[in-house]
Structure formats: C-alpha cells, structure tokens
Amino acid sequence: MKIKENIAGIAEIAAAVILTVGSFTFFRACDSAEGRHMACHWAQNTITLIGIVLTVQALLRTVIPDKKTKAGLSLGIFLLSIAAIFVPGTVIDLCMMDTMECHTVFRPAVIVVATLSTVISGVDSVFGLVRSGKKE
Amino acid sequence: MNIKQLPFKNLINRPVRSVLLVLIAAFMAAAVFGGTVAASGMRNGLDSLQKRLGADIIVVPEDAAEKNDLENILLQGTPAYFYMDKSVEDDLKAINGVAETSEQYFLVSANSECCSVQVQIIGFDEDSDISVKPWLKESYSGRLGENEIIVGSSLSTRVGHTLKLYGVECKAVGKLDETGTGLDTAIYTTPDTVRRLIRASQEKGIGVLSKQSPDDVISSVYIKVKDGVDIDDVAADINLHLDGVRAVRTRSMITGTADKLAVISKSINGLMAAVWILAAVIMSAALSVLANERRREFAVLRTIGFSRKRLGGLILSETAVICLSGAFAGILLTALTVFSFGKLIETKTGLPYLSPDILHVLVYALIAFAAVMLTGPLASAYSAYRLSRVDTGRILREGD
Numbered sequence: 001m002k003i004k005e006n007i008a009g010i011a012e013i014a015a016a017v018i019l020t021v022g023s024f025t026f027f028r029a030c031d032s033a034e035g036r037h038m039a040c041h042w043a044q045n046t047i048t049l050i051g052i053v054l055t056v057q058a059l060l061r062t063v064i065p066d067k068k069t070k071a072g073l074s075l076g077i078f079l080l081s082i083a084a085i086f087v088p089g090t091v092i093d094l095c096m097m098d099t100m101e102c103h104t105v106f107r108p109a110v111i112v113v114a115t116l117s118t119v120i121s122g123v124d125s126v127f128g129l130v131r132s133g134k135k136e
Numbered sequence: 137m138n139i140k141q142l143p144f145k146n147l148i149n150r151p152v153r154s155v156l157l158v159l160i161a162a163f164m165a166a167a168v169f170g171g172t173v174a175a176s177g178m179r180n181g182l183d184s185l186q187k188r189l190g191a192d193i194i195v196v197p198e199d200a201a202e203k204n205d206l207e208n209i210l211l212q213g214t215p216a217y218f219y220m221d222k223s224v225e226d227d228l229k230a231i232n233g234v235a236e237t238s239e240q241y242f243l244v245s246a247n248s249e250c251c252s253v254q255v256q257i258i259g260f261d262e263d264s265d266i267s268v269k270p271w272l273k274e275s276y277s278g279r280l281g282e283n284e285i286i287v288g289s290s291l292s293t294r295v296g297h298t299l300k301l302y303g304v305e306c307k308a309v310g311k312l313d314e315t316g317t318g319l320d321t322a323i324y325t326t327p328d329t330v331r332r333l334i335r336a337s338q339e340k341g342i343g344v345l346s347k348q349s350p351d352d353v354i355s356s357v358y359i360k361v362k363d364g365v366d367i368d369d370v371a372a373d374i375n376l377h378l379d380g381v382r383a384v385r386t387r388s389m390i391t392g393t394a395d396k397l398a399v400i401s402k403s404i405n406g407l408m409a410a411v412w413i414l415a416a417v418i419m420s421a422a423l424s425v426l427a428n429e430r431r432r433e434f435a436v437l438r439t440i441g442f443s444r445k446r447l448g449g450l451i452l453s454e455t456a457v458i459c460l461s462g463a464f465a466g467i468l469l470t471a472l473t474v475f476s477f478g479k480l481i482e483t484k485t486g487l488p489y490l491s492p493d494i495l496h497v498l499v500y501a502l503i504a505f506a507a508v509m510l511t512g513p514l515a516s517a518y519s520a521y522r523l524s525r526v527d528t529g530r531i532l533r534e535g536d
Contacts (some may be wrong), residue, residue, distance in 0.1 A: 093292065094292065095292070096255070096291055096292050096293065097290055097292070097321050098292075098321070098479055099290060099321055103479055104483055107476075108480065109476075111476050112472055112473055112476055115472055
C-alpha cells in the first residue's frame, strides 16, 4: 500500500472514524431524561450508522489497489457524506430549543466533519476518475 | 513545459513544503476572519438586546432583582417566575415622569411536549406592549386568541403547530425574529392564557402561586419614560416610594454585559494579533530558509536565461499561490466552524450572540483575504530580492 496514493483515503478514514465515535461520545446529542429518549436520539443513531458505513467504505478505498474501484468508493463516500450533513435537523428533527446540546454541539460538529469528508472525497473521486480514465 | 506553469509545478513537486506553507496562510486567514466575525456577532447581540428590551425601566419584585432572575431570563434564557401584586402597575402610573407601562407575566412550563426541558412562558398585554410585537417575524398581525402563542426563534415549533403546556393545547400563530438573547427560547402569549396555564398547573398539583389568585398578580412592568425626564430620577423615585419592588434601568443591566463583552473583544483582538504576527514571522522564516536551500535551483535558472526580475516574479508567484489557497481554505473552514457553533458561543459565554449578516461576512472575508495576500508576498519580498542577486558562478562552484 503506497502512502502517497492513499493520503486522501487515510483522511477519509479519519473523518469517518471521528463521525462514528464522536456521534456517541464527545459530540453526542442530548442525554436521555427519565428513561425517555429525546427526539435527537434517532438522529444520533443514524449518524453513527452512516459513520460506520463511511468507515468501511474508506477502509476498502484505501486497501483495494484497483484505481477504478477506489474512484467508485470515493464517489460513494462523497454522496453519503452529503446525506449525513442533512440528517440532523432536516431529515430527522432535533429537540425543541436551539440552545440544547443537539443544536449547539451535535449538529454543528456533524456538519463540519461531514463537510470535510465531502470535500476530501469529492476531490479524491474527481482525481480518481480522471486518473483511471487516463490509464486506458 | 510552459514557463508560466513553473510556480505550480514547483509547489506540486514539493507537497509537504507546500501544504505546510498553505497551513500557515490558512491560520492567518482563520485568525483574522474568525476573530472579526466572532467579535461582530457579540456586538450585534448586545445591540439587539438593547433594542429588544424596548423599555427604559423594568420593575420586578425585590427578591427577583436580588437573585438576578430577570437578567438570567433575558441573557441566558434560564426559565424563572416571580410575582407581585397587580396594583403595582397603577402605583407606577401615578409616578411622575412615567409615560407608558406594560405588564408581563412569567411562567415556566413543567416540560414541553417533545422533551424534558422547561420553557419560559411570557404573558404580555397586546394593547400596551412595547417589547414583543416589534420582533414578530412571520405574518401575524391579528390579536392572539384563546390558547394561541407566539414562539421565540430558537424553538423548533413551527407556525400552525401546537404545543401542550400543563395539558393545555396551545397553537403557535407567530414566530419572533432572532435576537441572540435568552428571549429566543421563550413562548409569548396573552395574560389570559398565562392565567389559564397557572390554573392548569395548580390542577396538576404544581402550584406556582401559594395564596394569591392568578388574576391578582403580575411579574414585571416595562416602563417608557416621558421625553426630557431623567430616567435615573424616575427609577430612584420608584425605588423610594414603592415597597417590595425594584426598578432596574435597562441600560444598567446591559452595562455588565457590555463590560464582559469589552473584555472578550479585547482578548479576541489580542489573540488575533498574536496569531497573525506569529504566522507572519514563521512564514518569513520558512521562506527565508527555503530561499537559502533553493540557491542552486535559482542559479541554474539564471544560467538558462532567467532575468533577476523574472526570478523574483517566480518566487512572488509561488507565494501568491500559497497565500491564495491558504486564505481560501482558512476562510471557508472558519466560516463553517464559526457559523455552525454560533449558538455554542452564545450559551458558553452567556453573552448575546447574533451572527453578522451576509454582507458584513463578505466584507470580513475580503479583509482577511487582502491581509493574507499582502503579508505573504511582503514576507517573501526579501527572499526574492536576495535570490535575484545570487552570484550564479560562485553558487554553482560551491556545489561541485
């Protein structure tokens, strides 16, 4: 595995792992109260799931040597990262007040990490597609 | 190879060096842009709070003033309630210099429908109101009916939706504009609805009033002073003649916040200048070291016909590309972070925070961009001058 060829892949893995682990640790949504889940709990679960899928995709993108497959996986990461941006607050409602943890920490953190992942995988997939086209 | 592509090729062929220089430029842009946007957001929040209060004096029960309850409601949005006798408003109207009065009723929800979070409920008199209706955002111009509410901008409840408060279904008919203060998380309704909710709370065993009837109490009175009358005199008059209440001048309440804001603004400016100077020094040093390392490269370029001017231009072009990429990345990343975490800044600092409008943001971005684009080439100007003066023969001989 050449490091130079996989710099983008490593960055994608890092972003995906941060999204996965962060979503239930350092930027998790609001805590459950009196055994009752808040509205944002389901958005958190969805982000964790998306993060796991992104991590697997990014790992495959780094390990698999075929350039076309790498480009395809990057494209998949790009699209799923865009989807992640819209999960908290748009696709799945968050809690009632903007001052709550899910609005002040969880949502902004997901937006920042998912946007970074989108930009990295977007550039990676464009370069990957151009490069794989040139070889033929 | 097209000679115009030389600066780009040089940068691409040295990825680590280029990325490090781009990162320094990004830091510089982030410091200027982030600092100005954050400071501007806090200034906007303070202005908004000043306008939002709308009154010259607020009269609250004495114990509420001592506990800073009103300040907490206004700035942090901490739900609280306190009551005083309704007759206070008539007494206030009789005070010399008082032009208008408007009473408000405070109540705290047990918990809202979606989650276990308390919400501040504020009852205001629609006829005499001076602080709520001017901030009405969505097209509502009628009068609030039975169990109809207006919601603050930070509540996710949409117009037309209902909220259950103490078991009473309340319909949202309007939404207020964002103020960047604790008032964004409150629910506004008529005094009648608040009284109905107080009764509903009593039925549920959550008694907010021990002995009095909801019809005999109010929480605060907003006062507008007659033109030409000294506001401090009126406040002092109220404090002297009315027992059990405290008149707070709205400006004095803002002074504490303004002082905190001044300290934070000063820290932001200091930090911004420190990061800026540090980044500029590191960039100059890095470019100087690199210039020394690249002496042979430039000597070769001189021997193949590069003029001194062209050589200087090549270095400046490389620096310009680095600064352009760095400034672009720094501004974008900072914008993404500062705007996303605006609410967190507000809740953590306890200060009103209102993000600047798009026009101001563009101006701040342009300033940061121009600052980086000026500093980078200036930092490399000396290196460019030194390299363009190299003694080609001596350097090439040194390498033999």
